[in-house]
Amino acid sequence: MINESERLAQNLTHWRSLRQQASDGTLHIEADMARACDNVCANYLDDLYRMLEMTLRLSKPEAFGELPSAQMLGAKFHRLAVGEDGSARFAITRQIEIIKTMREFFRHYFASVEATDTDTASAVEALSPPR
Secondary structure (H helix, E strand, O other): OOOOHHHHHHHHHHHHHHHHHHHOOOOOOOOHHHHHHHHHHHHHHHHHHHHHHHHHHHHHHHHOOOOHHHHHHHHHHHHHHHHOOOOOHHHHHHHHHHHHHHHHHHHHHHHHHHHHHHHHHHHHHHOOOOO
C-alpha cells in the first residue's frame, strides 16, 4: 500500500512530466483552459498558504500542561502538525509544490500564445501596405 508521502511524490513527478511535455511541444492545452486552471490554482495556493500558517498555531506542546501524559499528547500534536514526513505541514508544503508546478505547466501556454500573437502581429504589419 502506498503512503501519503509517496502519493504526493508521484503526483509531483506526474506534473513535472506534463510540464516537460508542454515545453517539448508534445502536449497542448487551449490557452483559455490553461488560464482558467491557473486561476483555480492561484486561489488554491492562497488557501494552502493560510493552512500552512495555521499549522504553526497547532503546534503548542506547552499548552497541554505539565503532567507527563499531557506532555506526551502535546508532543504528538506537535509532530502531527509540524513534524517531518507525515505531518500536516509536510503534506501542505508538498501540495504547494505540486500546485506551483501545475501553474508552470499552465503558464507555458500563456507565453506560447503571447509569442504567437506577437509574431502574427509582426507578420500582418509587414504585409500591410504603407500608409
